[in-house]
Amino acid sequence: MDIYIIILVVGAGIIVGFVNTLAGSGSLLTLPLLMFLGLPANVANGTNRIGILLQSLVATASFRQKKVLELEKGTIMALPAVAGAVIGAMLAVNMTELVMERIIGVLLFIMFFVILYKPERWIKGHAGEANVKPGLLRYVIFFFIGLYGGFIQVGIGLFLLAGLVLGAGYDLVKANALKVLIVLLFTPLALVVFIVNSQVDYLLGIMLAAGNMAGAYLATRFAVKWGPVFVRYVLLVVVFLSSLELLGVFDLLFR
Numbered sequence: 238m239d240i241y242i243i244i245l246v247v248g249a250g251i252i253v254g255f256v257n258t259l260a261g262s263g264s265l266l267t268l269p270l271l272m273f274l275g276l277p278a279n280v281a282n283g284t285n286r287i288g289i290l291l292q293s294l295v296a297t298a299s300f301r302q303k304k305v306l307e308l309e310k311g312t313i314m315a316l317p318a319v320a321g322a323v324i325g326a327m328l329a330v331n332m333t334e335l336v337m338e339r340i341i342g343v344l345l346f347i348m349f350f351v352i353l354y355k356p357e358r359w360i361k362g363h364a365g366e367a368n369v370k371p372g373l374l375r376y377v378i379f380f381f382i383g384l385y386g387g388f389i390q391v392g393i394g395l396f397l398l399a400g401l402v403l404g405a406g407y408d409l410v411k412a413n414a415l416k417v418l419i420v421l422l423f424t425p426l427a428l429v430v431f432i433v434n435s436q437v438d439y440l441l442g443i444m445l446a447a448g449n450m451a452g453a454y455l456a457t458r459f460a461v462k463w464g465p466v467f468v469r470y471v472l473l474v475v476v477f478l479s480s481l482e483l484l485g486v487f488d489l490l491f492r
Contacts, residue, residue, distance in 0.1 A: 242274065243444060250448020254292045257449070258417060258456035260472045261394020262479035264289075267445060268391065276438055279330060283431030285390060286424055287442030292449035293421035299457035300414035307411065311418040314405070317376045318383030322423035325387025326430035346480035375404055379419075386420070387427040393420065395476055409469055410460050417453075
């Protein structure tokens, strides 16, 4: 394998690990890159999960070390997401994602204005809500978020953050810590589905993961040091650009 490909994949992994840990949608970069390198879409989707898994492991450990991760609560909220992710991965091995991408693009565009309009909700959180025992509706929401995450992964972090901030009352730093834990718990099962269906390129996946882990480590440092305000700005940029990409705006502009 040429050295420039190794540098490209690892470099992309660093950027994606950073973006995924602070916000989400880093897979908008890695999936096209893997397909550009010759992988079919479904294999790129499966291969990408190796980086996501190891990135989440590093980010979870780092947030835990910084004492901003509520491990027990995160594990409880992850259970419905895990169930949804397994089903989503089973659907993904044979299904096209174009229509879903367009729908998600619209939702992300709406989310951009929600984050912009209610900054205090994202920055300060609502401690009272965060301490309330999760109800049935919250479990249902996280099940469907997991379903989508198992299906394609793109944007899963953004929807988890929305659920954790708007639905559960956490500020962005604590929500990010819980988000990476939830992704860590459901990704291995989704990855197994792709492995069983021979839809993983291990060499590219491990190279990508090396970058993802470095990016995730850096992101946890920035998140804790600079706080929710910094994370919110990163989130706004990522949500806006992700929505444009999923809606096909960049394809129209750069034809």
